[in-house]
Amino acid sequence: MANLQSNFLGIKSPNPFWLASAPPTDKKINVLRAFEAGWGGVVWKTLGSQIKNVSSRYSAIGYNGRRAVGFNNIELISDRPLEINLKEIIEVLKLFPDRAMVVSLMADNDRDSWHEMVKKVEDTGAHGIELNFGCPHGMVERGMGAAVGQDPEIAKMVVEWVMEVATIPIITKLTPNVHSVVPGAIAAIEGGTNGLSLINTIQSITGIDLDTLVPNPNVGGQSVYGGYCGPAVKPIALKFLTTLSQDEKINQVPISGIGGITTWKDAAEFMLLGASNVQVCTAAMVSGFKIITDLCDGLNNWMDEKGYKTIDDFIGLSVPKITKWEELDLNFHIVANINQDKCIHCGLCYIACEDTSHQAINIERGNPYNNYTINEPECVGCNLCQIVCPVTECITMVEQRKGDESINWIEFQKRGLKLNDH
């Protein structure tokens, strides 16, 4: 059995799975249930000055009958009185001293408010604080949340205020609603943050009710931009994460990965791209806390299979495998191969390649089943046919190098090689 223990800035948890700051971590009752189910830690729902929420708060998009592949909310930070939240945090800490308790904060935009909030949280005995610079709605209008995260100058200033009083680890949560997360991350580090987390939700409109014409969620006939999360955002989150992991200045601090994590595979991917631990929100909201069993179990089995004894053995291993386009080997070439024994003659590869790719699949019509084979000289190795094929390992991509030597675009240009090989 591999060891799943995680140590994030000295904050220990029995596994690397924390619940992200959101409704699942809003109250003692939720958090106790989460810890009973086995979650390693929580980031308590963001505390700040009292706000008021609207009714009708979430919406989602489904795909192919699967519900909530993308999730959207227009909730603000915690709408419960600060004192109750702080009292409950103390109670939970007493009941589950072995779990990570991080508290998310978004104070009013002045030094004193931040100082006061940080102190109040530290008084509970919490293990760390996450600065919420990422909430994309509601708070922005009040000069908080994403507005802070979107302006590196302000972000740096706020982190500095916090660091003036903080005695426990400070994690700065970044907003994805920017062109690049790198400047914000650098600013936070310059301000003194101990760690980073990302992503918060992405501004979105999930859809429109085609009867009422009101986008959802519908609040009395109107809607606003919401924050998008869930499985659909994972690829975007992974990309943002990698830009941090590759930056020499930034990768000195640990990063907590967030965004669409639903399965242990997602978690492994975040960690391979440099996240020291991960946070989950939507998957728990959609399927309940019980998903922690398979998150831990699946990761554990994979680690055993690969021989990783601790999570540190594999964190970041995929980062060097992301390079710049111009450094890719242009002599690397693959072609599709259809395993005729596995083929079920659905024709999806054929029509995909024929209509939208390179007309590289031959068809031999039959009744009722057609046969499909690859016309290798035409195949560019785009993977489309393999992607659409419904049968596992029916289409494989076979390496057929164009030359022994590895040659990238820069070298290619230098040598003035012929461009068009069609």
Add this chain to the structure above:
Amino acid sequence: MAISNNRLTKEQYIQNFSDIHPPFEHPEGAIIEANRCLNCYDAPCTKSCPTSIDVPLFIRQISTDNLKGSAKTILSSNIMGAACSKVCPVEKLCEGACVYNLLDEKPIEIAKLQRYSAEKAIINNWKLFERKQAIGKKVAIVGAGPAGLACAHALAKEGIDVTIFEKESKGGGLMTYGVAAYKVSDKLCDDEVDFILSIGGIEVKYNKTLGIDFSIADLQKQFDAVFLGIGVGIANTLNIPGEDLEGVEDAISFIYDIRTKNHNSIKIGDKVAVIGMGMTAIDAATQSKRLGAEEVIMIYRRTENEKPCTQVELDIAKLDGCSFIWLASPKEIRGENGKVKSIVCNKMELGEPDASGRKSPIETGETFEIEVDMVIKATGQMPYLDIINQSEVKNNKGKILIDKSNSTNLKGVFAGGDAVNGGKEVVDAVQAGKDAAKAILEYLI
């Protein structure tokens, strides 16, 4: 042993004749199943449907909540698509070709999905088709069965004025009078006929019989073209002694009664022998059991391997508790006081393949006798030889002969469906009606 009616309670009759393939009760079921569809290119299911319904398209339309579009996709290829979704032997048609079979997975429930949207169109009378302006051509159609109705609809759509002559008092043909009662409801058959006629331009003259009320020559005079879709008649005779005893029934008339009368009024024996193993034989056997017969024995001259019905049909009979005697051919029906008492059969063995490619049954010389009080004949149907022979129309033992353009040897007289193929499925008859309509349009315009 005796033949009697009223064997069951009202509830038992209802239960026994309720829908054998229940529909999707909730949209979720349909959507989950629709999303399982891979949307194949040049789809094997479509190619295996005699009417070539674009199955991937109509399923996709269900998954995108475009039910009207889905119904139109189905019905424009097969105007009886709702009925077909309940009566087609899909295991040898669309669903049998589904690529999931090649993965050893359950095929897409194409028929159930087809019913989901097509039935809605019928029940809600969606106006999916529009008739073109009348072009001043008149076509007579004989028979309001699937072939006749499909032909009529396709012609009316193009602005032809159609008159259907039908010997019964209702339309639908064997859909209404032949198909097993647990597959379709009378209401759906009526609604479907109404739906087809709602396009306009089709007049149906019920209770008008070709050969009695009018002749083909009459129609040739009064109309620009004629389509014969009269189907085939009662079951073949066995040509053995005892066939005229009380208790010997022809499957077609027996089922006709089930479809047109109250179930409790239908008489059935204690111990029923059904001769044959085609779809009609299965329907006769299962419905005998469902009417309360204590024992139903199906007798077939070849083995299970050569059976003409599908495995799914055979399984229904097995589940209904019918028993089977393979390699047996009726030799004589014996009676007492004019009533059936037993049936004597020749024991058969398999010899060389015959014209159908199946091994032919040969008498062994041995016989056996079993006690029964009712015998139902279901070894194929007899074409309407007399009616056909009243005209000059070329035929093969009553099966009307047509050329590539669906035309008979008589000028302007076309034919299709069971009357031509000798008895296949509803879906084949619909396609024959469509093909003939196309040929008639070419002939007229």
